[in-house]
Amino acid sequence: MSKIQNVKKLLRSKEINVRDLVQESLLKINKGSHNRLNCFITLEDMHTLDSAIKHSQDRYNNGTERRLEGIPIALKDNYTTKGIKTTCASKMLKDYVPTFDSTVAKLLKDEGAIIIGKTNMDEFAMGSSSTSGYFGSVVNPWSEKSKEKKELVAGGSSGGSAACVAADYVLASIGSDTGGSIRQPAAYCGVVGFKPSYGTISRYGLISYASSLDTPGVFSKNVDDASLLLDILIKQDMDHDATSISSPFKSIDESYQNYKKNKSIKDLVFGIPMDYLVKELDQEILDLWKKVVDDIEAAGGKVVPVSLPHTKYALPSYYLLATSEASSNLARFDGIRFGHRASSSTNQADEGWGQGLKQMYKDNRTEGFGEEVKKRILLGTMALSRGSIDNYYSKAQKIRRLISQDFKSVFKGTNTPQDPTQIKVDVIITPTSPTGAFEIDSHLDPINMYINDIMTIPSNMAGVPSVSIPLKLSKKNNTPLGLQLISKRLNDDLLLFASDLVMNLSADKEFK
Structure with a gap:
């Protein structure tokens, strides 16, 4: 049953009140996160939240509470929040206070949620470990329970958002997912991380x-x-986001609940892509994958092998396309209108529009961006250069189309190997990450770090919904291991249903 709904029942029955709920959340965070987990970059205080707390309590008192009334929620620090710092975990934006709310923040507030803080992350969402940010690394809450008792990464780039839910500081949080930045930290921290179909939730802000x-x-x-x-979040927002699409759901939650009432695992066909059997895959995760397949078949579900042949090209293609877009998107951060300005910039600006201005841009961006961000800007700029765009960027776009077509073929039933009936697949099951959480001081080289996203990137390239669900604890290190489920584009409600089925069927008691 929904933990949020359980808390709302307690609030409605007056067993707890909104003030105590928010205060308890802040006390837990101040006791642990700032000193140990480093989940938050900006944390609100009771004084700042006083008006929202009073308003929510009044609504409970007069019976007009909304769907998230009084529920503390954490927001990744790359969503703009009016009057609250939004830093993207970067020195470039360390003092930036927006004058407007992102659509996601507004929709949460409209339903009564109390945003208690902005979570730590990889700088500008570029990373797979939440260790590249200006404000330090996020520590996985499972570090203390691990056998080695060493600090483990929380995953990235939404590590703070995943860690604060895993640590029970909040019931839910918001992240963003470009190549696995929700699902991979969800797997490392042992929580549910859902990336919906591209375009269903507004990116404004x-x-x-x-x-x-x-x-x-x-x-x-x-x-x-x-x-x-x-x-709450799946709403069309054409006024602010041209990629926002009309919602295919009257209510995704209602559709999900209808699936739970009227369908069972026997009504679903699960696909297992052999293309995800990569050499980097940890044996424990492979064993878990096999166990879940056995559990599904034992419960009456159908499992078939499927082929996603262009998966092996997804990782290099993604890093060409994503960095190319980053090169363009981050050009606005020059320290002129806003953002970090180097101490030497004042004198250089006096030199006019010649070498002085160019040097000022260089100094501002050199000081303002971290190593990983600069690395990706340079890679993207190279891919878009006149001599490289046809050889790299254009070919990566073609591979992206082929990856998308692979998924369409599987969900249509035209890409099932060794099966003349060409069975239509409802849900694909894969590992979320090749390994579990690794130590913060592992010092992985960039290639090995990028390989952490090898399982999650294809669904971003195709724009299809995917979710990571926690299922068991590693016998080697007593840390969470999860699997990823993927469905057809705009079949997010079915994906929710399948995820709930698999969790109930195969998850250890720690995750039920």
């Missing part, structure tokens, strides 16, 4: 990394809460 890939999404303890949050 989400500071861009790669606009054609960036997708807002949610973290929660269970699928019911994820469904509730998606029902």
Whole structure:
């Protein structure tokens, strides 16, 4: 059952009040996160939240509470929030206070949610470990429970959002997913991380990394809460976001609940892509994958092999396309209108529009951006250069189309190997990440770090919905392991249903 709905019942019955609920959340965070987990970059205080708390309590008192009334929610620090710092975990924006709310923030507030803070992340959402940010690394809450007792990464780039839910600081949080930035930290931290179909949630106010890939999404303890949050956030926003699409759901939560009432696992066909059997895959995750397949078949579900042949090209193609878009999107951060300005800039500006201005741009951006961001800007600029665009960027776009076509073929039933009946697949099951959470001081080289996204990137390239669900604890290190489920574009409600089924069927008690 929804944990959010359980808390709302307590609020309605007056067993707890909104002030105590918010205060308890802030006390937990101040006791642990700032000193240990480093989940938050900006944390609100009771004084700042006083008006919102009073308003929510009044609504409970007169019976007009909204769907998230008084519920503390955390927001990744790349969503603009009016009057609250939005830094993207970068020195470039460390003092930026927006004058407007992102659409996601507005929709949450409209339903009574209390945004208690902005979560830590990889700088400008560029990373797979939440260790590249200006404000330090996010520590996985499972570090203390691990056998080695060493600090582990929370995953990236939405590591803070995943960690604060895993640590029970909040019931739910918001992240963004460009190549796996919700699902991978969800797997590492042992929570549900849902990336919906591209275009269903508005990107207005989400500071861009790669606009054609960036997708807002949610973290929660269970699928019911994820469904509730998606029902609130999936709204067309053509006034602000040209990529926003008309919602295919009257209510995604209602559709999900109808699936739960009227369907069972016997009504679904699950596809297993052999293309995800990569050499980097940890044996424990492979064993978990096999166990879940056995559990599904034992419960009456059908499992078939499927082929996604262009998956092996997804990783290099993604890093060409994403960095190309980042090169363009981050050009606006020059320290002139806003953003970090180097101490040497004042004198250089006096030199006029010649070498002085160029040097000022260089100094502002050199000081303002971290190493990973500069690396990706340079890679993207190279891919878009006159001598490279046809050889790199254009070919990567063609591969993206082929990857999308692979998914369409599987969901239509035209890409099932060794099966003349060409069975239509409802849901694909894969690992979320090749390994579990690794140590913060592992010092992985860039290639090995990028490989962490090898399982999650294809669904971003195709714009299809996908979710990571926690299922068991590693016997080697007592840390969470999860699997990823993927469905046809705009079949997000079916994906929620399938995820709930698999969790109930195969998850250890820690995650039920």
